[in-house]
Amino acid sequence: MDPLALVLAVAAVACAFSWIASLVTHDTSWVDRMWSIVPVVYVWIFAASAVLDGDDPVRLLVMAVLVTAWGVRLTFNFARKGGYTGMEDYRWAILRARMKSWQFQLFNLFFIVLYQNALLVLITLPAYVAWQAPSSFTGGDAAFSALFVAFLIGETVADQQQWDFHRAKRAAGGHLEPGFVTTGLFRWSRHPNFFFEQAQWWVFYALGATAAVASGLGFWGGALNWTILGAALLSVLFVGSTIFTESISASKYPAYAEYRRTTSMLIPLPPRRRRAAEARA
Numbered sequence: 358m359d360p361l362a363l364v365l366a367v368a369a370v371a372c373a374f375s376w377i378a379s380l381v382t383h384d385t386s387w388v389d390r391m392w393s394i395v396p397v398v399y400v401w402i403f404a405a406s407a408v409l410d411g412d413d414p415v416r417l418l419v420m421a422v423l424v425t426a427w428g429v430r431l432t433f434n435f436a437r438k439g440g441y442t443g444m445e446d447y448r449w450a451i452l453r454a455r456m457k458s459w460q461f462q463l464f465n466l467f468f469i470v471l472y473q474n475a476l477l478v479l480i481t482l483p484a485y486v487a488w489q490a491p492s493s494f495t496g497g498d499a500a501f502s503a504l505f506v507a508f509l510i511g512e513t514v515a516d517q518q519q520w521d522f523h524r525a526k527r528a529a530g531g532h533l534e535p536g537f538v539t540t541g542l543f544r545w546s547r548h549p550n551f552f553f554e555q556a557q558w559w560v561f562y563a564l565g566a567t568a569a570v571a572s573g574l575g576f577w578g579g580a581l582n583w584t585i586l587g588a589a590l591l592s593v594l595f596v597g598s599t600i601f602t603e604s605i606s607a608s609k610y611p612a613y614a615e616y617r618r619t620t621s622m623l624i625p626l627p628p629r630r631r632r633a634a635e636a637r638a
Contacts, residue, residue, distance in 0.1 A: 479587030483565025
């Protein structure tokens, strides 16, 4: 059996569950709760299929372990913020208030449920390429795996710095200047955790591309193949989500405009100089 068929079947169940649950509970964050779980399931389906087929499974097993580590970290971070206790993403509540009921329900079905679940399949499809083009684990695989781990560590550090700031903010009575974290990795990027999240899936794509190249495919169809769509669409989603999130932050915190001006949105870069008047203050 082609493992992609099983992955698509599981994804269909995930879509149906998240949509029905959102209607019953009036909570549209069910896809968020599955976000760190279903990709792990999908990649393990591809890895298990390679084992059962008798192919060299090392690359796919490494890919599955890496995605499992990604999923465990993200699940832990989501859980400690209350994501599994019925707390809906605050951005959906804001959008619901801006739309008519029928408009939001269409948005819920087509974007939150169908598009995001489809994206969770797409980002894992480099593992499908690796299953289709079995070959031995290479030095390139090892290098990309190490890079994935480095980005995973970076995201862990960024999330911990954000978590520590918000704990300190709560301890200070809900107000801590400037209202948002600007230290540590956040001095170099306004959203370093978002950057590292996307970077991991670009590296995951590279692992699938390495498998295709090692099996004899060239640049077109090998190094550059159709599964790049998953990482690319994930980046588009993150950029759009970040712009929306920042519009909310800018409306709440006067200092956010200057933070935007001096600090890269995603890619960690040296901070730009502050305005001269503030620098002299």
